[in-house]
Amino acid sequence: MWGGYNRNSRLADAPIGYNQAQGSSVSLPNVSDPDQALADITYQQYQDYVTNFQDYEKELIEKATTDTSLIDQAAEDAPEATRVAAESQRRSIGRYGANLTPAQAQEMNRSVQRGGQLSLVDALTNARVAQQEQNSALLSNLINIGQGLNRSALGQLGSAAQNQSAREQAYSSARAQSKASTIGTIGALGAAAIMFL
Numbered sequence: 001m002w003g004g005y006n007r008n009s010r011l012a013d014a015p016i017g018y019n020q021a022q023g024s025s026v027s028l029p030n031v032s033d034p035d036q037a038l039a040d041i042t043y044q045q046y047q048d049y050v051t052n053f054q055d056y057e058k059e060l061i062e063k064a065t066t067d068t069s070l071i072d073q074a075a076e077d078a079p080e081a082t083r084v085a086a087e088s089q090r091r092s093i094g095r096y097g098a099n100l101t102p103a104q105a106q107e108m109n110r111s112v113q114r115g116g117q118l119s120l121v122d123a124l125t126n127a128r129v130a131q132q133e134q135n136s137a138l139l140s141n142l143i144n145i146g147q148g149l150n151r152s153a154l155g156q157l158g159s160a161a162q163n164q165s166a167r168e169q170a171y172s173s174a175r176a177q178s179k180a181s182t183i184g185t186i187g188a189l190g191a192a193a194i195m196f197l
Helices: 034-052 054-066 069-095 102-196
Strands: 017-019 024-026
Touching (some): 034 102
8 A cells, every 4th residue: 555545445455565475576556547646646645744744844944943942051051150160269269278358359259250251152152153053954954855855756757757758659659550560561452452453
């Protein structure tokens, strides 16, 4: 069966492919209208896409154009990193028993704040670049999948068109040969009749 498609039971019930149990190849069913069979299969493939993939594809496109999760996470993580750095600096000062003057303590706090702001700016900048790359990669993958399917479909349609053209040429050639053969036979019969008289 073609994807569970049962529009034409004669086509749907026919075995297709390789029969492993018997170890032999099973032939495809005869199709009286290849154009209609191709149209039916193409329509069913489109219906399968709409049912199984279209909503998911739309979600991925939406995500690729609006996702800011990396940037949001960087904005949350940067203050925590600043806090950890400040506590580490205080522990180091306490560990070595250093006594800071009020001016030194104030300057140390300013230094930590400047470092925190620089860390936040750096984290957000890197997150924006990473987010843009991730979103672009997702869109590129979706485009590549779509183009691959399109190339495959166009290749199959081109092959079907070539096969149809070849069939039409073979039919025209066979008609011309039949006509020439008929005329030759009539001519030979006519010549034989004249000679007989």
